[in-house]
Amino acid sequence: MSRPSRAAVHRSGARELDLTVVEVADPAPGTVLVRMGASGVCGSDRHVLDGDWTLPSPTVMGHEGAGTVEAIGDGVTDVGVGDHVILSWFYPCRRCTACLSGRSYVCMGSRSEECVLPDGSSPLTLDGERVFPYLTVGSMSEYAVVPEAGAILIPREVPFDVASLIGCSIATGFGAVVNDAGVEAGTSAVVVGAGGVGLSIIMALQLVGANPIIAVDLSEEKLEAARALGATHTLTPSADLAERIAAITQGGAAYAFEAIGRVQTIESLPSLIAGGGKAVIVGLPPEDSPVSIDALALAESGKSLIGSNYGSTVPGRDFPRLAALYLAGRLPVDQLISHRIGLDDVNEAFAAMRRGERARSVIIF
Ligand SMILES: [Zn+2]
Ligand SMILES: [Zn+2]
Structure with missing residues (x-):
């Protein structure tokens, strides 16, 4: 059996998504059928549309989704019909050494990146x-079938638009600050790029008490959003950016986060931090984008340059934690949502993203 589902489908080479109807199979053993409540429109989706990353095709796009469990396959015990869930775009296998040692973010058995279920099949x-389904989520669709390990139970009080962002940009930003960088209260941080992920980083920096928090972006609209979320200083890029940051931080920030995925900004990241500081790559560049780093200067000044993917998130641990912070009023995820749109408006949302506009569009089903 299967059911029709209106969805946004990408074919390789196309920059626009087709709005069409796909068939979604009943949930096989170990999988869950979810009726989508909301899906974020993320920069990672745009990378696929713009041909930056290679993927199987055709693909139902969308990888940050939240919704209601509509049916479960045999053997599923983590969630039941009617539960609200956030989907994870990197489902763990729960069996490999990484998973068994609590580091499922480097799971070696997940088939998320192949965009298939654990048995290699697709439900679409x-x-x-x-x-x-993009990253085995495919949230730009009324229905999705995902592995049990990729559907995380959350309280019903969390609205779906907020929940969908917890599933990607919030987890990525919070995890980069808390799980990867380990930012301490009272230390300085700079965030280059104030889109969805950059603003999530700023939100987390504010939560852990970083100070000052410096946001860098070309867009005054995004810098205003950054100030509202806790940035103490906002700067537009310039040739003397490192000097301006050094002046604010007495010699360079303790932490710097790159949230664009642009080779030139990644290369400049170590120049923004003081000796002993940490520079964190959060934005993902196109494939085959080597960066050039002054290794001697990096080593001599004891700086670290680290990569952060999905904020080293353990979804079953971190999504409920982030949902609880939101419900406690300590993580204003709503403020990240600049536009609530219908599925039919998705191509316009990507066009706005390419123009550098909008913090985050969220599709409401
Ligand atoms: Zn995303
Ligand atoms: Zn694993």
């Missing part, structure tokens, strides 16, 4: 043709 078809 379009006119009989196999379609892949």
Whole structure:
């Protein structure tokens, strides 16, 4: 059995998504059928549309989603029908050494990046043709079938638009600050790029008590959002950016986060931190984008340059924690949502993103 589902489908080479109807299969053993409540429109989706990353095709796009469990396959025990869940775009296998040692963010058994379920199948078809759910989520669709390990139970009080962002940009930003950088209260931090992930980083920096918090972006609209979320200083990029940051931080920030995924800004990141500081790559560049680093200067000044993917999130631990922080009023995720749109408006949302506009658009189903 299967059900029709209106969805946004990408075919390789196309920069626009087709709004069409796919068929979603019933949940196989160990999988969960979710009726989508909301899906974020994320920069990672845009990378796929712009041909920066190679993927199986055709693909139902969207990887940050939240919704209601509609049906469960045999053997599923973590969630039941009617539960509210956040989808994770990196489902753990729960069996490899990384998973067993609590580091499921470097799981070696997940097939998320192949956009398939653990058995290699896809639950989606379009006119009989196999379609892949992006990162085994495919949240730009009324329905999705995901592995049990990729559907995390959250309290019903969390609205779906907020929950969908917890599933990607919030987890990525919070995790970069808390799990990867380990930012301490009273230390300085600079965030380059104030889009969805950059603003999530700023929100987390504010929560852990970083000070000062310096946001850098070209867009005055985004810098205003950064100030509202706790940035103490906002700067537009310039040739003397490192000197301006050094002046604010007495010699360089303790932490710097790159949230764009641009080679030139990643290369400049170590120049923004003081000796002993940590520079964290959070934004993901296109494939085959080597960066050039002055290794001698990095080593001599004891600086660290680290990569952060999905904030080293352990979804079952971190999503409920982030949902609780939101419900306690300590993580104003709502403020990140600049536009609530329908599925049909998704191409316009990507166009706005390419123009450097909008903090975050969220599709409401
Ligand atoms: Zn995302
Ligand atoms: Zn694993």
